[in-house]
Amino acid sequence: FKTRDHAPKLDKERADLFHSKTAQLLFGSQRARPDLRLVVSFLTKRVNAPDEDDYKKLARAMKYIRRTKFLRLTIEAEYLDQNHWFIDGAFAVHDDMKSHTGGYMTFGKGMLEGSSSGQKINTTSSTQAEVVGVHDNMPAILWTRYFMEAQGYPLKPSVVHQDNQSAMLLETNGRGSS
Incomplete structure (x- = not known):
């Protein structure tokens, strides 16, 4: 993932939303969506000072979830x-x-x-x-x-x-x- 040093920081309200949604993604990635672990690993490092680019990455992850909600996790031994x-x-x-x-x-x-x-x-x-x-x-x-x-x-x-x-x-x- 690429980051920019001078990207504008999120305001308090959007930063709180970013933190909340990232926590929800963390919960989901550990239990049902292992395909999200890479993006969640990145986003959790950014919750203390998220910027506009991080918010776009979060939005893209949410779009991915919506488009792939019918994917099934199949496990066979x-x-x-x-x-x-x-x-x-x-x-x-x-x-x-x-x-x-x-x-x-x-x-x-x-x-x-x-x-x-x-x-x-x-x-x-x-x-x-x-x-x-x-x-x-x-x-x-x-x-x-x-x-x-x-x-x-x-x-x-x-x-x-x-x-x-x-x-x-x-x-x-x-x-x-x-």
Whole structure:
């Protein structure tokens, strides 16, 4: 998302509306509309001092919801013995040069667990952003494993899919292989 430093700020009434609608989107994205998580992640960072551009982004998200309200969230478990995680990091995409991580887990079709969030630390490369992204998702990966085992479904090792070969080698073999 692009931001302008000199975009006019919203007045108090519209800023409150922006905050309220963003909170509603946050609730909906966590429960029924995972496709909104990226835009919600951005908008929640802007609620303290929203500007006209942010308001337009919110309006566009609301239009998207209206046009896609009939989309169904479909989940199928083709296999319960192994979960697959798809994790990606976008390097230095925020104004403060921090990276962004997105990830989701599936047992076949549809996303069961997912997240989209800004990274807390600055990274120096796309490889490092990918490794930090896997690290940020590790609590959810482990929780899923422990939960499934407690339900009587022991899992094979989780499969993490990434698009950065250097990051995959680092995570598998350590520093010497990258």
